[in-house]
Amino acid sequence: MRLTLKLSFLIVSFEDIPELSSELVRFYSVKLGSNTVCEFEKFDALDLIDTNHLEERDILYTVLNEMKWRGAKRFFFKPEGPASALPRITALQADKNPYDFGLRLYCVWINENAVVLLNGGIKTKHDPLQCPNVKDHFSRAKKIAQKIDRGLKDNLIIFSKNGVRVDESFDFDI
């Protein structure tokens, strides 16, 4: 019997987000495969007009802006397995719609000085894996977080004030 194993990997590369970064915190995103646009740019481009989620984006972006001087404290993020999500601080009014769990931005919290922002969307199910809007972003965030964690443990990924360095020997793919 012949077994064919099909492997498909997406190469991941870090991108700086200078607009969000400060002396205290550096925000990064990632580009996947041959994509020319990074994940956070895709999130930023989400069209929320005609939805009731504009205020949530106001809150989320104000939180990111505040972290420039407060630092990216762990408790500003919602744990999502090995990954994280924003916003921890949510919109003022509780939404009564049972199919609307609000806007989610998945990310990887490295430390108070480094965060990798990924992609997200409007979550429509309690279990993100059941939500067509966010399931791919959620799964990808977990894989990227696990990969980064491994790289950090093996000293093959190093985040510093000067940026992120990925050792050539590290296979940064998911």
Add this chain to the structure above:
Amino acid sequence: MPLKNYHKTIAETPDDIKNYVRDSMHILERLNELLDKKFDGKQKLLAQKMGKSEAEISKMLNGVQNFTLRTLSKLSAAFDEPIIAICTEHEHANFEQVKIAGPDVKLCMHVEHDGEIKEQNYVSSHSLSNQPSEGKKEFA
């Protein structure tokens, strides 16, 4: 990186939303500061003190935006420290410290050993060293 919506949002977010986020973040920071200081960062110990389950405490701390004054009062009693301060012009108000939290400004006070405030001025946080000099209390 062309973050069109980020720049537009930061420029146009109404003040009440900004205040809401800042206040929520201040409270989150204060609660975690007190949790570290009083309970070694352990929610379990706070839960024991309040006679609640750890899950209830976790839920409480996660739902910072829905805090009622009653919840804050209970937490404040458990920590035996204030969590929030109220701005007032009441003649009997007794503030020992004024904390100004902001990205660029810190309030520095020179406090004598007897507690008398000799001088206070606002300075850019960038011009301050990390370690306040002796006799100088730095609030941020």
